[in-house]
Amino acid sequence: MADLAIVIDDSFNDPHAELWFSEPAGFTALPLAELLPSPDSGAADDLRAAATPLLDAFPEGGARRHFIAQFATAQRLLAALRETGTVHCSVGLHRDDVGDVAVVGGRGPLFSLFTISWRDTGVAPRGVTAARAVTSADGHARIEFAELPCGPVTFGETASVPAPGSGLPRRPLLQLHAYLPHPDCRRLAVLTLTTTAPERRDEYRAILRLIAESVSFENPLGNAGDGA
Structure with missing residues (x-):
């Protein structure tokens, strides 16, 4: 069995962090602060500088305009x-290797x-x-209560x-939720995994549970003042 590689993100040492967790392979974090900078900030200049070579690679015309619109x-x-309170966002990309994988192509x-x-x-x-x-929310299915290392948690699906007009393809979405109350008893961390492959419900539910089991409300390495 190959050794499991663990990569510690720079955000682990964020002094303002209030929650630590790990993600399995296949997820890429989106830098929210860098992608949503204030218009006249240095971060906005950095984003324009990073995007310029990519834009220059597109010829003038429809493809370039389409990329700008999509971005x-x-x-x-x-x-x-x-x-709505989101502090972390990752895109998952996995190969569908469940069932008959001997399909041509x-x-x-x-x-x-x-x-x-x-x-809150x-x-x-x-x-x-x-x-x-x-x-308290309508439409939750397959509700489960569990005691994890970080404390009580409930799982549910919607x-x-x-x-229309959301900018997303109008395909059925399965959303898997994990609700983890903070030890201060005043707020709740909501972990949500959304997929357009509801037929892979069990696999995605296992992924969400794996992430929830890794959550800690205290720095797992015990370094005072550090966080992620």
Whole structure:
């Protein structure tokens, strides 16, 4: 069995971090701050400098305009996520190797989106808060309560189709949620894994549980003042 490679992101040492976690292979974090800079900031200049070589690689015309439009749409979607309390966002890309993989041409890649958001809650025991998170919202299915190393957590699923004008393809979406109350009993970390492959529900649910099991509300290495 090959050794498992663990990569520690620079954000691990963020002094303002309030939650630590690990992601399995296949996920790439999106730098929200760098992709959504203030218009007149140095970060905006850095983004323009990074994007210029890519834009220059496109010939003038429809392809270039399409790329710019797609990039602007992605920024709007990320901004909407951040406005709702999202502090982390990753894109997952995995090979569909479940079932009959001997199909001519192979199977296409599976895309997913993983986010972590904070939600304020009323003061209550953590188990109560975790239970309320899934019972107070409509449409949750396959609800499960568990005790993980970080404390109580509830899991649930919802299914939907993106609204017209959202910029997303109108394909069925499966959203898997994990609700983890913070030890201060005043807020909730919401882990959400979204996929357009509902037929891979069990595999994605296993991925979300794996991530939730890695969550810690204290620096796992015990370095005071460090975080991610």
